[in-house]
Amino acid sequence: MTDKLTPLREQIDAIDAELLDLLNQRARLAQQVGHVKAETRAPVFRPEREAQVLRGVAARNPGPLKNADLQTIFREVMSACRSLEKRVTVAYLGPAGTFSEQAVYQQFGGAVDGLPCVSIDEVFRATEAGTADFGVVPVENSSEGAINRTLDLMLATTTIISGEVSIPVHHSLMSSTGSMDGVTVVCAHSQALAQCQVWLNQHYPNIERRAVASNAEAAVMASTNPAIAAIASEMAGEQYKLGVVQGHIQDDPHNRTRFAIIGHLQTNPSGEDQTSLVLAVPNKAGAVYNLLAPLAKHGVSMTRFESRPARIGTWEYYFYVDIEGHVFDAAVARALEELKDNAAFFKVLGSYPLSL
Numbered sequence: 001m002t003d004k005l006t007p008l009r010e011q012i013d014a015i016d017a018e019l020l021d022l023l024n025q026r027a028r029l030a031q032q033v034g035h036v037k038a039e040t041r042a043p044v045f046r047p048e049r050e051a052q053v054l055r056g057v058a059a060r061n062p063g064p065l066k067n068a069d070l071q072t073i074f075r076e077v078m079s080a081c082r083s084l085e086k087r088v089t090v091a092y093l094g095p096a097g098t099f100s101e102q103a104v105y106q107q108f109g110g111a112v113d114g115l116p117c118v119s120i121d122e123v124f125r126a127t128e129a130g131t132a133d134f135g136v137v138p139v140e141n142s143s144e145g146a147i148n149r150t151l152d153l154m155l156a157t158t159t160i161i162s163g164e165v166s167i168p169v170h171h172s173l174m175s176s177t178g179s180m181d182g183v184t185v186v187c188a189h190s191q192a193l194a195q196c197q198v199w200l201n202q203h204y205p206n207i208e209r210r211a212v213a214s215n216a217e218a219a220v221m222a223s224t225n226p227a228i229a230a231i232a233s234e235m236a237g238e239q240y241k242l243g244v245v246q247g248h249i250q251d252d253p254h255n256r257t258r259f260a261i262i263g264h265l266q267t268n269p270s271g272e273d274q275t276s277l278v279l280a281v282p283n284k285a286g287a288v289y290n291l292l293a294p295l296a297k298h299g300v301s302m303t304r305f306e307s308r309p310a311r312i313g314t315w316e317y318y319f320y321v322d323i324e325g326h327v328f329d330a331a332v333a334r335a336l337e338e339l340k341d342n343a344a345f346f347k348v349l350g351s352y353p354l355s356l
């Protein structure tokens with residue numbers, strides 16, 4: 001046994017030594033990139049470049065390592081290299097243990113300073129004020145739809161979208177003891193309660209459900225009160241030392257949430273990009289049809305269309321539209337130029353790489 005292992009481990013040691021050397025060579029190059037950027041005041045975090053590196057890794061991967069695992073490794077390598085240039089601060093909806101925090105690490109890797117905020121409003125404020133370099137805010141959930149507060153604040157603030165990240169959302173029912181004995185209330189964010197309602201109706205139809213500010217907040221409450229169970233991620237459960245009553249209780253097993261990376265950075269084209277817009281039209285017949293006609297004319301695909309009341313008392317709406325491509329692409333630029341002429345209101349929220 002030992003004799004068979006020893007030569008294999010010696011080879012692994014030799015490769016690790018090479019990897020160590022290569023990683024530090026890479027880090028020194030990133031430091032040089034950092035000096036060039038400092039001279040030209042160019043931004044350190046470049047989402048389009050990171051997306052290209054990660055896509056390139058998947059495209060060239062001969063296996064047996066899985067693409068997703070290699071991308072996790074390379075994301076961390078870039079995160080560590082980036083932090084030698086400058087460590088970025090990212091605001092998110094806290095406390096620690098929320099899916100928003102998970103989204104921060106999914107996008108930026110571990111070498112980042114997270115800034116937990118008490119509300120989505122606070123994430124926008126910290127990012128707008130420059131307290132954080134970027135913010136991570138939930139945009140939509142695959143089962144519950146748009147996060148309205150985020151949409152409203154994207155319209156109202158000067159931040160733009162620099163990137164997006166989509167993460168699977170798995171909810172667990174947890175309590176301080178890991179059982180439901182003595183539990184009278186289940187706490188969670190209203191979205192999480194909605195995402196687990198069929199399961200809750202089936203298994204605990206008579207236990208009170210209480211909406212709180214975040215799932216992590218619910219986990220904190222459950223950790224100090226045995227009458228409270230929380231619905232949250234297992235990561236939050238570990239953080240607050242909860243026992244799992246039942247994992248994966250979300251009604252949709254493929255439940256995901258899409259987060260936007262907000263900031264002041266206009267991201268360059270990566271080759272596979274998306275552009276988010278907010279539009280409004282006068283309230284008359286055919287107006288929305290006419291508004292969007294330039295997209296079809298220039299062959300630009302629309303991937304999302306969401307409406308929000310304008311909240312000015314009349315039946316007027318803002319339309320949140322995602323299209324394929326980058327504002328620097330010629331066809332997109334031409335389509336938007338024409339579309340702008342038909343719109344009563346027009347704002348580009350940002351062009352950014354499609355999430356992996």
Ligand SMILES: O=C(O)C(=O)C[C@]1(C(=O)O)C=C[C@@H](O)C=C1
Pocket residue numbers: 030033034044045046047049050053077078079081082085
């Ligand atoms: O290419 C750059 O601009 C770098 O700063 C290097 C690097 C990397 O490690 O590959 C690091 C940070 C950027 O976000 C993108 C890429």
